[in-house]
Amino acid sequence: MNKKVIYQLDGRPKLTEAIPLGLQHVLAMFVGNVTPLIIISNVLNLDPQIKASLIQCAMFVSGLVTLIQCYPLGPVGAKLPIVMGTSFGFVPAATAIGVKYGMSGILGACLIGAIFQVLVGGLVLKRIRKYFPPVVTGIVVLTMGIALLPTGVNYFAGGVGAADFASPSNLLLGTIVLITVIFFKQYTKGMLSISSVLIGLIIGYIVAIPMGKIDFSSLSQAALLSVPVPFQLGFEFHMDAIIAMIFVYMVSTVETIGDTTAIASSGLGREASEKEIVGAVLADGIGSLVGAIFSVLPNTSFGQNVGIVAMTKIVNRFVIATGAFILIIAGIFPKVGALISLMPASVLGGASIVMFSMIVVSGIKLITTDKLSERNAMIVAVSLGLGLGVAYVPGFFDAFPESIQLIFGESKTVLPAILAVVLNIVLPKEEICEDKALTA
Numbered sequence: 001m002n003k004k005v006i007y008q009l010d011g012r013p014k015l016t017e018a019i020p021l022g023l024q025h026v027l028a029m030f031v032g033n034v035t036p037l038i039i040i041s042n043v044l045n046l047d048p049q050i051k052a053s054l055i056q057c058a059m060f061v062s063g064l065v066t067l068i069q070c071y072p073l074g075p076v077g078a079k080l081p082i083v084m085g086t087s088f089g090f091v092p093a094a095t096a097i098g099v100k101y102g103m104s105g106i107l108g109a110c111l112i113g114a115i116f117q118v119l120v121g122g123l124v125l126k127r128i129r130k131y132f133p134p135v136v137t138g139i140v141v142l143t144m145g146i147a148l149l150p151t152g153v154n155y156f157a158g159g160v161g162a163a164d165f166a167s168p169s170n171l172l173l174g175t176i177v178l179i180t181v182i183f184f185k186q187y188t189k190g191m192l193s194i195s196s197v198l199i200g201l202i203i204g205y206i207v208a209i210p211m212g213k214i215d216f217s218s219l220s221q222a223a224l225l226s227v228p229v230p231f232q233l234g235f236e237f238h239m240d241a242i243i244a245m246i247f248v249y250m251v252s253t254v255e256t257i258g259d260t261t262a263i264a265s266s267g268l269g270r271e272a273s274e275k276e277i278v279g280a281v282l283a284d285g286i287g288s289l290v291g292a293i294f295s296v297l298p299n300t301s302f303g304q305n306v307g308i309v310a311m312t313k314i315v316n317r318f319v320i321a322t323g324a325f326i327l328i329i330a331g332i333f334p335k336v337g338a339l340i341s342l343m344p345a346s347v348l349g350g351a352s353i354v355m356f357s358m359i360v361v362s363g364i365k366l367i368t369t370d371k372l373s374e375r376n377a378m379i380v381a382v383s384l385g386l387g388l389g390v391a392y393v394p395g396f397f398d399a400f401p402e403s404i405q406l407i408f409g410e411s412k413t414v415l416p417a418i419l420a421v422v423l424n425i426v427l428p429k430e431e432i433c434e435d436k437a438l439t440a
Contacts, residue, residue, distance in 0.1 A: 060331030142363025155349030177350025307355025387416030
């Protein structure tokens with residue numbers, strides 16, 4: 001195996017290496033990619049055929065936009081191993097809009113919100129990049145990882161709402177996967193070590209079959225071949241829905257900056273450049289616009305895959321592009337997607353706990369890139385203490401307008417990020433403090 005290739009951005013490793021490593025990324029994000037649409041489809045009681053078609057489109061769009069992140073179209077794309085998928089962050093707003101205006105109202109708001117994000121990426125980000133030094137981006141990455149940990153634990157227990165949530169069988173299955181991932185990562189070398197997540201997921205999938213946790217009967221209902229269809233459900237434009245969705249796009253932009261920073265830091269050992277961050281956000285916006293055209297929710301970068309990069313240090317774009325092609329194939333051949341979607345939540349949870357925890361570690365490393373001076377320590381303390389403290393208190397924002405609830409109540413990352421940016425601006429630099437001490 002040519003390690004020099006898979007640990008570099010460019011170059012083409014062998015397909016025998018790229019396919020399993022790309023599949024590892026797909027399996028890690030697959031459930032999270034299709035679940036938001038399943039939730040919205042159920043809430044709106046969409047026809048089962050429409051629901052199946054939207055899930056198919058979600059996989060196709062995810063693969064397409066991931067390719068753009070890896071191999072940019074002009075300024076659109078970060079040229080980094082960023083995996084894109086349907087965002088959970090849009091579900092609360094989409095649900096509220098959908099109940100009032102239907103799926104066409106959701107898609108209209110998503111379309112305008114995507115255009116807004118493209119404008120922000122192209123016109124605004126370059127001017128505010130200086131306000132995101134390592135201590136600020138590190139706080140964003142750290143809070144993202146912390147916010148994802150409950151999701152990993154919920155998966156580990158069988159998934160929120162599962163009838164057998166936290167049952168011994170689910171906990172056993174998740175533990176088997178967790179131990180498998182740790183064993184292959186720490187006690188093996190070469191391809192076995194860097195494929196530890198894939199091996200854990202496959203073993204968990206196989207073990208789940210005799211446990212009765214996988215029902216293959218749904219495979220017969222999936223079509224063999226089906227081409228994703230755009231403009232299935234149309235668009236309606238309502239100002240209140242658009243404003244609510246724009247707020248969520250602002251949150252998504254912050255999280256994309258965090259993911260891009262985390263990948264550059266944990267995978268490449270450096271800060272993300274301005275060009276990479278702008279390209280990532282532009283791809284986020286363009287991808288969400290394409291998503292709206294194909295009647296699915298907005299796309300954003302996936303934390304699960306940031307965790308895999310942090311674990312394996314594999315940043316080769318061709319590897320991620322291989323995973324993107326697998327997603328596109330799953331979108332065109334529904335039986336492939338259906339087979340992957342049968343993976344029990346507890347199997348994914350066993351791997352997710354490790355991946356999400358690695359994002360936390362990446363955030364800590366970013367924060368300590370510069371000396372953790374008293375000033376930076378104060379930024380970290382207040383941002384995490386107040387930002388996360390408020391975020392995890394249920395009902396804290398219930399008395400505030402709905403727009404405030406959408407911005408701060410649904411994301412655990414936004415308030416700490418805003419506090420970090422503001423404190424970094426207003427607190428005097430360390431040398432200024434020293435000058436004051438000398439003149440006192």
